[in-house]
Amino acid sequence: MQLPATRRAPDRAAALAQYRRRAAFYDQELVLFEPIRTEAIESLDLRPGDTVLDVGCGTGLSFEPLHSLVGDEGRIVGIEQCPEMMAQARDRVREGHWDNVELVCAPAATARVAGLADAALFHFTHDVLRESASIGNMLAHLKRGARVVASGLQWAPPWVWPANAFVLLAAMYSVTSLEGLGHPWDKLARRLTDVQVHSALMGSVYIARGVYQPDLH
Numbered sequence: 508m509q510l511p512a513t514r515r516a517p518d519r520a521a522a523l524a525q526y527r528r529r530a531a532f533y534d535q536e537l538v539l540f541e542p543i544r545t546e547a548i549e550s551l552d553l554r555p556g557d558t559v560l561d562v563g564c565g566t567g568l569s570f571e572p573l574h575s576l577v578g579d580e581g582r583i584v585g586i587e588q589c590p591e592m593m594a595q596a597r598d599r600v601r602e603g604h605w606d607n608v609e610l611v612c613a614p615a616a617t618a619r620v621a622g623l624a625d626a627a628l629f630h631f632t633h634d635v636l637r638e639s640a641s642i643g644n645m646l647a648h649l650k651r652g653a654r655v656v657a658s659g660l661q662w663a664p665p666w667v668w669p670a671n672a673f674v675l676l677a678a679m680y681s682v683t684s685l686e687g688l689g690h691p692w693d694k695l696a697r698r699l700t701d702v703q704v705h706s707a708l709m710g711s712v713y714i715a716r717g718v719y720q721p722d723l724h
């Protein structure tokens with residue numbers, strides 16, 4: 508088995524296997540990061556009626572807060588490549604009685620979504636953010652001026668070594684390549700304007716936001 512530290516790029520098959528194993532207990536593992544989710548979703552500036560993409564939606568932990576902002580007249584599209592994670596997302600949608608959540612079980616690089624969205628969330632999706640094809644395909648489904656937010660693990664400054672020990676352990680378990688962990692948002696940011704990035708949890712987590720401009724490559 509190849510370790511994330513030795514891979515130079517994400518490996519979709521390895522990511523699929525990783526989340527197939529984690530799906531049953533994923534929600535419990537994410538508890539520490541829930542305040543980051545709240546902040547990331549607030550940064551999307553969603554309005555009632557908006558359409559939002561939840562890229563790498565996992566088990567759908569973001570659906571309830573997203574739904575509370577876009578309302579019944581809005582639309583949430585969850586994109587996720589792992590069928591076991593998606594099965595839990597589907598159960599969550601059924602239990603929430605949300606008619607306006609669509610689920611697309613496909614890799615971000617090839618997923619197809621009808622229409623153009625007002626916003627996109629990439630919450631703890633390092634592998635997706637390190638693949639230009641995934642970023643390109645997801646952004647192609649956004650309106651000009653759409654709000655985009657990415658959040659997740661990053662290397663803290665080197666002197667905060669306990670935080671970096673934590674990042675290393677968490678990343679070995681949740682991503683397939685450590686490439687770009689010092690600046691996970693940079694490929695995405697090249698396609699956005701008004702980019703703002705800030706850190707939390709002793710520098711071990713980032714939240715980046717910006718505005719999509721189709722003319723930037």
Ligand SMILES: C[S@@+](CC[C@H](N)C(=O)[O-])C[C@H]1O[C@@H](n2cnc3c(N)ncnc32)[C@H](O)[C@@H]1O
Pocket residue numbers: 519522523526537562563564565566567568569586587588589592613614615616629630631632634635641681
């Ligand atoms: C750490 S989880 C985050 C899940 C969710 N965003 C959340 O906030 O809980 C990363 C998710 O990205 C999915 N994923 C990884 N690579 C992907 C890809 N290329 N296309 C779509 N989903 C992907 C994984 O299957 C996993 O569900």
